[in-house]
Amino acid sequence: xxxxxxxxxxxxxxxxxxxxxxxxxxxxxxxxxxxxxxxxxxxxxxxxxxxxxxxxxxxxxxxxxxxxxxxxxxxxxxxxxxxxxxxxxxxxxxxxxxxxxxxxxxxxxxxxxxxxxxxxxxxxxxxxxxxxxxxxxxxxxxxxxxxxxxxxxxxxxxxxxxxxxxxxxxxxxxxxxxxxxxxxxxxxxxxxxxxxxxxxxxxxxxxxxxxxxxxxxxxxxxxxxxxxxxxxxxxxxxxxxxxxxxxxxxxxxxxxxxxxxxxxxxxxxxxxxxxxxxxxxxxxxxxxxxxxxxxxxxxxxxxxxxxxxxxxxxxxxxxxxxxxxxxxxxxxx
Amino acid sequence: xxxxxxxxxxxxxxxxxxxxxxxxxxxxxxxxxxxxxxxxxxxxxxxxxxxxxxxxxxxxxxxxxxxxxxxxxxxxxxxxxxxxxxxxxxxxxxxxxxxxxxxxxxxxxxxxxxxxxxxxxxxxxxxxxxxxxxxxxxxxxxxxxxxxxxxxxxxxxxxxxxxxxxxxxxxxxxxxxxxxxxxxxxxxxxxxxxxxxxxxxxxxxxxxxxxxxxxxxxxxxxxxxxxxxxxxxxxxxxxxxxxxxxxxxxxxxxxxxxxxxxxxxxxxxxxxxxxxxxxxxxxxxxxxxxxxxxxxxxxxxxxxxxxxxxxxxxxxxxxxxxxxxxxxxxxxx
Numbered sequence: 001x002x003x004x005x006x007x008x009x010x011x012x013x014x015x016x017x018x019x020x021x022x023x024x025x026x027x028x029x030x031x032x033x034x035x036x037x038x039x040x041x042x043x044x045x046x047x048x049x050x051x052x053x054x055x056x057x058x059x060x061x062x063x064x065x066x067x068x069x070x071x072x073x074x075x076x077x078x079x080x081x082x083x084x085x086x087x088x089x090x091x092x093x094x095x096x097x098x099x100x101x102x103x104x105x106x107x108x109x110x111x112x113x114x115x116x117x118x119x120x121x122x123x124x125x126x127x128x129x130x131x132x133x134x135x136x137x138x139x140x141x142x143x144x145x146x147x148x149x150x151x152x153x154x155x156x157x158x159x160x161x162x163x164x165x166x167x168x169x170x171x172x173x174x175x176x177x178x179x180x181x182x183x184x185x186x187x188x189x190x191x192x193x194x195x196x197x198x199x200x201x202x203x204x205x206x207x208x209x210x211x212x213x214x215x216x217x218x219x220x221x222x223x224x225x226x227x228x229x230x231x232x233x234x235x236x237x238x239x240x241x242x243x244x245x246x247x248x249x250x251x252x253x254x255x256x257x258x259x260x261x262x263x264x265x266x267x268x269x270x271x272x273x274x275x276x277x278x279x280x281x282x283x284x285x286x287x288x289x290x291x292x293x294x295x296x297x298x299x300x301x302x303x304x305x306x307x308x309x310x311x312x313x314x315x316x317x318x319x320x321x322x323x324x325x326x327x328x329x330x331x332x333x
Numbered sequence: 334x335x336x337x338x339x340x341x342x343x344x345x346x347x348x349x350x351x352x353x354x355x356x357x358x359x360x361x362x363x364x365x366x367x368x369x370x371x372x373x374x375x376x377x378x379x380x381x382x383x384x385x386x387x388x389x390x391x392x393x394x395x396x397x398x399x400x401x402x403x404x405x406x407x408x409x410x411x412x413x414x415x416x417x418x419x420x421x422x423x424x425x426x427x428x429x430x431x432x433x434x435x436x437x438x439x440x441x442x443x444x445x446x447x448x449x450x451x452x453x454x455x456x457x458x459x460x461x462x463x464x465x466x467x468x469x470x471x472x473x474x475x476x477x478x479x480x481x482x483x484x485x486x487x488x489x490x491x492x493x494x495x496x497x498x499x500x501x502x503x504x505x506x507x508x509x510x511x512x513x514x515x516x517x518x519x520x521x522x523x524x525x526x527x528x529x530x531x532x533x534x535x536x537x538x539x540x541x542x543x544x545x546x547x548x549x550x551x552x553x554x555x556x557x558x559x560x561x562x563x564x565x566x567x568x569x570x571x572x573x574x575x576x577x578x579x580x581x582x583x584x585x586x587x588x589x590x591x592x593x594x595x596x597x598x599x600x601x602x603x604x605x606x607x608x609x610x611x612x613x614x615x616x617x618x619x620x621x622x623x624x625x626x627x628x629x630x631x632x633x634x635x636x637x638x639x640x641x642x643x644x645x646x647x648x649x650x651x652x653x654x655x656x657x658x659x660x661x662x663x664x665x666x
Contacts, residue, residue, distance in 0.1 A: 179513040182512075185486040187577065209519035232561065233526070239629060269572040270568035
């Protein structure tokens with residue numbers, strides 16, 4: 001049965017030289033030595049990068065091992081670069097979108113793309129989005145959970161979401177520079193382990209309480225990491241909403257109803273949690289997400305779905321049907 | 334069947350005048366006008382307070398309506414007052430502990446107490462804890478998720494947790510001044526709705542990754558609000574732990590195993606989420622918590638337990654057996 005992985009990432013093999021005006025921009029470079037590729041940002045080591053991040057042929061081989069037929073490919077979130085001046089962001093983002101398109105064109109049946117837009121300037125983001133959707137392979141864009149600290153549910157981004165609805169774009173939300181670093185005790189990887197899920201819960205809540213979901217009912221949003229901690233937050237948000245006039249004023253419909261209009265990937269690393277998500281958000285809302293090719297990616301994405309005690313109809317929805325609706329793919333199988 | 338509510342709060346009917354040396358301390362006062370009681374902190378309105386917050390007879394009547402036989406009563410978290418100088422904290426905390434004892438003595442079979450200690454000075458906190466446990470009605474203390482921004486899993490609090498284990502104290506962890514306020518879009522109540530569960534997830538993670546759970550295996554900790562978002566965070570933390578040497582160095586045992594040595598209340602406002610918690614943390618780990626008498630309290634705490642498809646043995650554990658273990662209550666029924 002066809003399986004679509006909605007959550008995979010891309011890093012280009014190298015980056016153009018910085019040609020802008022900033023004196024110390026947070027601009028990426030790839031430092032290669034033998035088989036090692038280290039990505040630096042603003043001259044500081046960010047992370048070792050695997051060739052599967054850019055190598056389409058290698059990806060296709062590894063997809064076969066995972067029984068994934070099609071990957072939706074989005075930039076490594078750090079590349080969203082909301083901290084750059086808009087001219088620099090347009091330059092870097094344009095390069096990344098070009099490289100994403102090349103990946104798609106290397107195997108059009110295997111790779112669909114979610115590009116990047118300079119959300120630090122919502123008007124420019126709208127312009128780039130409109131142009132991007134006319135290019136082969138692009139179904140929409142990936143965005144972060146916040147833009148330089150401003151949550152995506154803030155009204156300043158309404159024009160972007162209005163355009164995404166109008167242009168029929170798919171929007172994939174990924175955690176970025178999470179809250180709560182000051183509350184962690186231990187190694188830096190805890191930012192990804194604990195910070196990301198909570199960051200995601202705040203971002204989704206802001207989409208509900210800021211009115212994005214209510215104002216753009218045809219907008220298609222998919223949240224990464226199973227919505228992070230949002231499944232745990234939602235019943236409490238629902239209860240407090242039922243008791244709080246100010247919150248009812250901020251959002252008319254119940255949080256639970258609004259939450260069920262969003263898609264969520266299944267990257268929760270646990271069968272019981274996946275079953276719980278199906279109940280909380282709906283069997284028509286969950287799509288495959290693996291975080292391929294990063295080190296913490298789920299190597300057996302079909303295993304957790306096959307282990308579910310659900311009908312073949314629901315399994316088909318989880319494997320590809322929900323993803324096709326999120327991506328507005330109309331092909332027959 | 335006997336039911337013990339581990340999560341109820343207390344506010345005294347009034348507060349002593351401030352007699353310390355600070356020029357503008359964040360000291361509480363109660364401003365009464367007719368039936369209205371407004372608590373102020375440092376001269377600013379904090380919240381309207383209901384008489385059930387201090388009135389034992391009223392509490393006993395309302396407990397009968399909830400079918401709760403025994404309440405464990407802890408201070409409203411804002412009263413923990415970690416921001417006060419230690420002398421002021423000793424004065425305010427001493428007053429609150431005295432008033433809690435009076436509540437217990439008004440109906441010793443109905444009220445058990447979790448007091449407050451000045452955790453901004455761990456040595457003083459140890460001294461106060463030791464004395465408190467010799468007083469009638471006290472089983473331990475409530476603590477916040479952090480002390481002026483320092484998470485409770487930070488090693489500076491190890492001497493407190495060592496003493497809590499040595500003195501056989503029950504420790505109830507409650508969210509306080511949560512992370513992520515800058516990521517909320519909407520009314521202030523979202524701090525409680527979204528911030529509290531995520532704050533709790535960070536605090537529990539810090540107890541695991543900072544080594545508290547591993548170092549004090551006989552320590553009895555109970556976390557409020559079902560551990561907040563921690564149930565959603567745990568499988569991801571477990572997966573990343575299995576891949577990350579630095580995290581394995583920080584914590585030897587698996588996060589999942591460590592999480593199952595903590596108690597969690599069942600204040601999640603949702604049957605499906607409660608069932609999920611039983612699977613994640615264990616049927617021997619969940620206790621009743623209502624947030625009584627605050628406005629968002631669960632008015633029907635037994636309803637969600639009775640609705641579970643579990644054995645009478647498990648129901649008894651949820652109603653009182655687990656609470657008795659957390660509180661080290663040895664009476665026969």
